[in-house]
Amino acid sequence: MEITNFIMIFLEWLASFERRALILAASAIGAGFAMIAGIGPGIGQGYAAGKGAEAVSYNRKSGKQATMVMLLGAAVAETSGILSLVIALILLYANPLVELPGASIVVAASAIGAGLSMVAGIGPGIGQGYAAGKGTEMVGKRPKLQSVIVRTMFLGQAVAQTTGIYAMIIALVLMFANPLIRLL
Amino acid sequence: MESMKRTQINVIKGVLLINSVAAIFSIFFLKAPMPIIVGLLFGAIMAILNFRLLYLALNKAVNLPPHKAQVYASSKYFMRYLVTGIVLFVSIRAEHINVLGTIFGLLSIKFVILKTELLNSKQFFMNIFKRREE
Numbered sequence: 001m002e003i004t005n006f007i008m009i010f011l012e013w014l015a016s017f018e019r020r021a022l023i024l025a026a027s028a029i030g031a032g033f034a035m036i037a038g039i040g041p042g043i044g045q046g047y048a049a050g051k052g053a054e055a056v057s058y059n060r061k062s063g064k065q066a067t068m069v070m071l072l073g074a075a076v077a078e079t080s081g082i083l084s085l086v087i088a089l090i091l092l093y094a095n096p097l098v099e100l101p102g103a104s105i106v107v108a109a110s111a112i113g114a115g116l117s118m119v120a121g122i123g124p125g126i127g128q129g130y131a132a133g134k135g136t137e138m139v140g141k142r143p144k145l146q147s148v149i150v151r152t153m154f155l156g157q158a159v160a161q162t163t164g165i166y167a168m169i170i171a172l173v174l175m176f177a178n179p180l181i182r183l184l
Numbered sequence: 185m186e187s188m189k190r191t192q193i194n195v196i197k198g199v200l201l202i203n204s205v206a207a208i209f210s211i212f213f214l215k216a217p218m219p220i221i222v223g224l225l226f227g228a229i230m231a232i233l234n235f236r237l238l239y240l241a242l243n244k245a246v247n248l249p250p251h252k253a254q255v256y257a258s259s260k261y262f263m264r265y266l267v268t269g270i271v272l273f274v275s276i277r278a279e280h281i282n283v284l285g286t287i288f289g290l291l292s293i294k295f296v297i298l299k300t301e302l303l304n305s306k307q308f309f310m311n312i313f314k315r316r317e318e
Binding site: 045046047048067072150155 | 187188191192195234235238239241242243245246247248249250251252253254255256257258261262264265268269272273276277283287290291293294297298301302304305308
C-alpha cells in the first residue's frame with residue numbers, strides 16, 4: 001500500500017512541473033540511456049584486436065591477412081554505436097517530442113523509452129566484435145581459407161546487426177510516429 | 185602490405201561511388217539538394233577518415249600483447265566515437281548541412297564492406313541451401 005502511495009506521490013510531483021520542462025528532462029535521460037549502446041562496439045573491437053594480436057603472435061606470416069579481416073570486421077562493428085549516437089543527438093538537438101500534443105507523462109515516457117530501446121545496440125556491438133575476433137583468429141590459423149571465413153563472418157555480422165536496427169526503428173517510431181498518443 | 189592497401193583503396197572508391205550516386209539521385213528527386221549533398225560529402229569524408237584511423241589503430245594493436253591490444257583498440261574506438269559525435273552535432277546544428285545526408289555518408293562504408301566482402305560469391309550462398317546427404 002505504501003509503495004502505491006509512493007508512486008502516486010511521485011507522479012503527482014512530476015505533474016507539478018511545466019509540460020515542456022518534463023519532456024525535456026525525460027529527453028535528457030533518454031539521450032543518456034541511448035549513449036550506453038556506445039559501450040558495445042568498444043568491447044567488441046577490443047576483443048577483436050586482442051584476438052588479432054594473438055593471431056599475429058601465433059603465426060607472423062598470416063599477420064597481414066588477419067589485420068585486414070579485423071579491419072573490415074571492426075569497421076562494420078561500429079554501426080550500432082553510430083546509430084545510438086544519432087538517436088541521442090536527435091533527442092538533444094532536434095527533439096520532435098517537445099511539440100507533440102497529448103498527455104505530458106506519455107510523451108516524457110516515450111522520450112525515455114526511445115533512449116532506453118537503443119541500449120539494445122550493446123548486443124550487436126559486442127556480437128559483431130566477437131565475430132570479427134573469431135574470424136581474425138581463424139584466418140591467422142588457416143590463411144588459405146580466408147575468403148570463406150570472411151564471408152561467413154560478414155554473414156554473421158549482418159544478421160547480428162538486425163536487432164540494433166529494430167531498436168532504432170522503435171526509437172524512431174516513439175519519436176516521430178508515436179502510436180501511444182492516439183490511444184488516450 | 186599490398187593487399188591491405190588495395191582493400192582500403194577499394195573500400196574508399198566504393199564509398200565515393202555510393203555517395204556520388206546518392207548525390208545524383210538527390211539532385212533529380214529533391215527540391216533543395218544542396219544540404220543533402222554537403223551532408224553526404226561531410227559524412228563520406230568522416231567515414232573514410234574513421235576507416236583510416238581504425239586501420240592505423242589496429243595495425244599498431246596487432247603488434248601489442250593481447251590484453252594491451254584490447255585496451256588500446258577500445259580507447260581508440262572511444263576517440264573515434266567522440267569525433268563521430270562532433271560531426272553529427274555539427275550537421276544537426278548547421279543550417280546548410282542535412283543530417284540525413286551525413287548519417288548516410290557515415291553508414292555508407294558499412295554497406296560497401298558488406299557488398300564487396302559478403303555478396304561477392306553466388307556459390308557460397310548456393311552451398312548454404314544445398315542438401316548434404318550423409
